Amino acid sequence: MKLVQVAKQRLQMLRENGWEPLFEEVSRFCNVFEIEVPNIDSKFKARGRLVRKGAEITNFHHYRVDLFYTVVDMQLLKLNNRFSESSTELLLCVACLNPSNMFGAYDKRKLVRLAELYPADFSIVDLVSLDHQLATYIIDMRTSDEFTSLTSIAALAQQIVKAKKNIVYPMVYRLIILALTLPVATATVERAFSAMKIIKHRLRSKMSYACLNDCLVPYIEKEVFDSIPNEVIMQHYQKMQSRMQSL
Structure with missing residues (x-):
């Protein structure tokens, strides 16, 4: 930033x-x-x-x-x-979860602020609990050998579950999951709108929502569908008796 x-x-x-x-x-x-x-x-x-x-x-x-x-x-x-100002604040708050350099970017105030941006996920009681958990969490992380060499938030989430720290710090773990979900959700939405302009164009403007959804999913998740053999897809359609009868 x-x-x-x-x-x-x-x-x-x-x-x-x-x-x-x-x-x-x-x-x-x-x-x-x-x-x-x-x-x-x-x-x-x-x-x-x-x-x-x-x-x-x-x-x-x-x-x-x-x-x-x-x-x-x-x-x-x-x-x-x-x-923008709001997205910049969000990114700076998320960056405080980065475990690199012995959690050098840690800032409790910004992490609490991150939770405040999502009132549907963190109630007032949850915010108070998060504040107390963060104070203990950072001491625990910096004094535990299994957390000192982590370099990403994703690795931090995996190690927390492996060490069962998600049970000890449930609010902190919820905040980490939220931080990991945000970029995925944003990127998926942007990819969906970009794909929609390609699939539903002027010549196919009357496409139904169901057909549009069926076309968007394979287009957006190309890597997943490319890994499925054509033979498996053909066998799947052959077993759809209702579809064959309607044809």
């Missing part, structure tokens, strides 16, 4: 102070390869399309405002939409 903030600052600095260096670099490139550089103060002439009637603009306005600023602003907008 720190790198995301740095990227935003770099883009903002590029927008404010990056035009002149970029223009000079492009001009040098054009001079080396004998490419004609248009007069920056001349009237801009559109190419390859009909020229719309309106206010005349210069090459300077076109290249700096219509192109340079537009591209930089588009990148900033995408970063702000992808990493």
